[in-house]
Amino acid sequence: MGYKHNKEEILEVGYQVIRKNGYHHVGINQILKEAGIPKGSFYNFFESKEDFAKQVIQYYGEGNRSWLKGIFQESIETPINTLKSFYKLLIDYNEEDNFCSGCLINNMGNETGRLYDVLAKETKEQFDQWLDLIADVVRKGQEAGEITDRFSPTEISNYLHSGFYGTFFKMKVERSREDMDTWLAMTFEFINA
Amino acid sequence: MGYKHNKEEILEVGYQVIRKNGYHHVGINQILKEAGIPKGSFYNFFESKEDFAKQVIQYYGEGNRSWLKGIFQESIETPINTLKSFYKLLIDYNEEDNFCSGCLINNMGNETGRLYDVLAKETKEQFDQWLDLIADVVRKGQEAGEITDRFSPTEISNYLHSGFYGTFFKMKVERSREDMDTWLAMTFEFINA
DNA sequence: TCAAAAATAAACCGATTGGTCTAATTTAGA
DNA sequence: TCTAAATTAGACCAATCGGTTTATTTTTGA
Numbered sequence: 001m002g003y004k005h006n007k008e009e010i011l012e013v014g015y016q017v018i019r020k021n022g023y024h025h026v027g028i029n030q031i032l033k034e035a036g037i038p039k040g041s042f043y044n045f046f047e048s049k050e051d052f053a054k055q056v057i058q059y060y061g062e063g064n065r066s067w068l069k070g071i072f073q074e075s076i077e078t079p080i081n082t083l084k085s086f087y088k089l090l091i092d093y094n095e096e097d098n099f100c101s102g103c104l105i106n107n108m109g110n111e112t113g114r115l116y117d118v119l120a121k122e123t124k125e126q127f128d129q130w131l132d133l134i135a136d137v138v139r140k141g142q143e144a145g146e147i148t149d150r151f152s153p154t155e156i157s158n159y160l161h162s163g164f165y166g167t168f169f170k171m172k173v174e175r176s177r178e179d180m181d182t183w184l185a186m187t188f189e190f191i192n193a
Numbered sequence: 194m195g196y197k198h199n200k201e202e203i204l205e206v207g208y209q210v211i212r213k214n215g216y217h218h219v220g221i222n223q224i225l226k227e228a229g230i231p232k233g234s235f236y237n238f239f240e241s242k243e244d245f246a247k248q249v250i251q252y253y254g255e256g257n258r259s260w261l262k263g264i265f266q267e268s269i270e271t272p273i274n275t276l277k278s279f280y281k282l283l284i285d286y287n288e289e290d291n292f293c294s295g296c297l298i299n300n301m302g303n304e305t306g307r308l309y310d311v312l313a314k315e316t317k318e319q320f321d322q323w324l325d326l327i328a329d330v331v332r333k334g335q336e337a338g339e340i341t342d343r344f345s346p347t348e349i350s351n352y353l354h355s356g357f358y359g360t361f362f363k364m365k366v367e368r369s370r371e372d373m374d375t376w377l378a379m380t381f382e383f384i385n386a
Numbered sequence: 387t388c389a390a391a392a393a394t395a396a397a398c399c400g401a402t403t404g405g406t407c408t409a410a411t412t413t414a415g416a
Numbered sequence: 417t418c419t420a421a422a423t424t425a426g427a428c429c430a431a432t433c434g435g436t437t438t439a440t441t442t443t444t445g446a
Contacts, residue, residue, distance in 0.1 A: 004394070004442085022304055024217035028434060038395045039435085045393095049434065100307035106362050110303050111215055113365025114293035124366040151379060158363070158372060159379050166359025169299050170351070172306025173317040179351060186344060186352050190383035197412085197424070221404060231425045232405085238423095242404065 010035045011059040019104040054122045061126025068133050079141030091180045099175045102168040131157050203228045207249040212297040247315045254319025261326050272334030284373045292368045295361040324350050
């Protein structure tokens, strides 16, 4: 409160740095340097590196959830096109840093899923809340007869987002959106009613 | 040749350890300990940690390619069922260690894609060679009228395997095969002719 | 206005990192 | 059989790791 350093600014730096470099590859010192704070201040805000990472995941998860809510509410397209535009936006977003970072949640889940109960749990929690929002749009699409009803909204939203996560592998090793665009076209043809 | 330590044994240990723990989270000392070799021997075989990881990727990529060739050649099922059984086998394989490790190639691509040109290149190379083998089966499935021909063999094999990679996220944070099984059922209904 | 609490600042800590060095041992080929 | 090369062995290195400590400054509320 009115103090020199701002917790949210540190979390934002942490988001950027960890998203790009991963959890284990990033040291506290790098965070300190990029955020411009001394170590004492960091450990005043956060109990440990793991606690910091957990709060970064929360910060990003919640921010992204608000963003998601907004674009779904304000969309003037039909449900299926709302979803397709949403994934196109995500691909565009990844193009901005030359396809080298991917998604913090996907990265964290894959990197620390096995090792850190705390981080895996937080990761899953944020992911699940995103999926609920996506599932709502899928349900509307099914009610409108646009999206296949051979599978439930939960199954389809899961299928969509995990499929999207799968494209990050080739995106990163090829530094290209080609595969993501193909995935988008194929998936939305498949889930068509 | 006939010396005390065997390079392939060290690579196998490296595969197990790095697949499970990731690249940055694993130190040389851990490899030495688990492989039972002193540091001097390690650096006699490998130039650096990065060189070691590269050879681990090659070792695993080539081994897996042989395995893939074998099960595709020996399969007595139709092409589409050969593929479905193949992915079921992969899920079963991940169940063996309680869904905590995933695929070395996917892990490496996601973790080091941005950071290490050497490792990303090797990862992509091995992946591409797997995909060629899968694409051959897809082509046969299309010729047999089992698999949709709305997309090319390359597009479909890419779609299959990147979709499979996408399921690793939830597998790891939930330690469950539920999502993978659902993905399998949905995907093979979608690519049906 | 002033004392208690909160936040800032950086020196410092032991443990571990990837990697080097030197010496001893084992192997291969002349 | 003997020498040169390859391999084994682990002590050693500077740098970095996550984290603690102590002292100072800033803020807060009585």
